[in-house]
Amino acid sequence: MNNQILSDKNLQIRETIPSLTIVVPCYNEAEAFIYCVQALKAIITDLVSRQKIQQNSHILFVDDGSKDNTWLQITEAAKQSHYVQGLKLSRNRGHQTALIAGLSVVETDICISIDADLQDDTKCIEQMVDKYMLGNEIVYGVRNNRSSDSFFKRNTANIFYGSMSAMGVNQIENHADYRLLSKRALAALLEFKEQNLYIRGLIPLLGFNSDKVFYTREERVAGESKYPLKKMLGVAIEGVTSLTVTPLRLICALGFLTCFFSFLAIIYILIAKFTGQVIEGWSSVIISIFFLSGVQLLSLGVIGEYIGKIYMETKRRPKFFIDEKTNIKLGHWE
Template sequence: MLFKTPSLAIVVPCYNEKDAFPYCLDGLTTVLSTLISKGKIRDNSYVLFVDDGSKDNTWEQIKSASRKSTFVQGLKLSRNRGHQIALMAGLSNANTDVTVSIDADLQDDISCIEKMIDKYSEGFEIVYGVRDNRDSDSAFKRTTANKFYSLMNRLGVNQVPNHADFRLLGRTALTALNKFKEQNVYLRGLIPLLGYKSTNVYYSRDERVAGESKYPLKKMVALALEGITSLTITPLRMIAMVGIVTCLISSIAAIYAVIEKLQGDTVAGWTSVMIAIFFLGGVQMLSLGIIGEYIGKIYMESKNRPKFFIEEKIGSKNEIQ
């Protein structure tokens, strides 16, 4: 099959990235120019910056860049919806043969974009950017990340270890992804479900070029819970197993208590009774919390609300207001 030179959209979610934006703009437009000059992508390729309700002047910088360069387009969401929704907004509005998603902090190696295009030309519909080491992370983050990937694998979530949201999607894969309509989006787990031919490119992650991380511990934990509860029901099955085991232990304990009663060996056991009450109460509250999380997601999904609203588009012929 003859390979057609593809058009490329680089989708970049932005939230309060006023400090990092100039570096990101310069780096990605240089990548586009280089790939176009090499004949690897078409000259109608562009960078699509998605402003996720920033409170600083990120959107003003995007608008200014779009007026100066045909390589730049912008999408402004009506309010902050979170990284995953902002990324979906950008991907669903990219009208190209190939999309590459990358964060504005440029911790991901932009030189890998050319490698991704090369892999696409070899017939791969999905190309994951995967870190070959985590040396730039703190010991705490490195340990918790490894534990997280191990936990997700045990729970049955199929995702690529050490891969975040730096990836290439061909048009076929992107069309399939846009058919997922759920509100609770965890792209790292959804993409492998598409099943198209995929491969990895490896790189070392750098320090953030400017600004502060938008993923503190609280948001990382929230993202992990989103991934678990959106893609697997294993926690519910674990609750059922805990219930079965507890019933078995309780049955054995009840038989033992009856035997002791018949033998007249019973004594007052306030401590053991209180321990049992607290233990079972804790198990019940934890179980209700997990079940409640799933019920909450069902409630939100049943409303079928739009995931985002676009306030403004700029660049090329897409400018609206």
């Protein structure tokens, strides 16, 4: 499995203390928010006090159209601390779009994205900053232990990463959206304008020097998972159709094999007819019809998924609209 994209070329140790933005997408995270903001404020305060990051570093919470009081808690936290900023989208647009919305207003030297459930180890933030100072533009947070996940989730994740790799998608295994991006890497990421976002698959395409930090995935600090099976399947389909055309090639190969075996079946039928060994019956015919119909419908479904992606891309609609903000001045965004 070729997921090794790390490079030690042209690494130059940085001497200037960076400013940091921690971007946190939130959707109905009212129960987890208080724990999240406390943990991240403690990290920011500690790193500032030890002069690892600049005083203007902060946390940016992006409310992805929550239906609970998540935004109210964000605004209250922003009033109490200059380290907290908030951005509210006009409606729910999904985790990846919310993350891009937050990243698009970042103006600090580096940014780190992390989920509000605190399943990702916040202690890795300092390690990420250290690896940035060594000259890396991207630092991936990689889970080396998923014991907190259910048996089903662990195994489906392994199948997903294996399948994506087999189809030629170069992504970091067991890495979600916990990562550090330098200003240079972030600017490159924002050059990708597609509507169908699969950020964890786009980052490796940037090609900048990168490294990894490893951590053990923990249980959610509070609340329920925002990624049930339906959403996980949606992310998987998004990743496949956004980054590879292998399914279309598989359809072509399947069509070729079907034609090949059909040709052999025709030869067999002709031989049977001329030798007088024809067996009358409709079962074989019905089975063949159902099989070929299933192949055709499956193929049309995959092709339709790609056509739907093309349709949405050609519209070039805005990815999101910002409804409210707190403690921040909006820079560039779309």
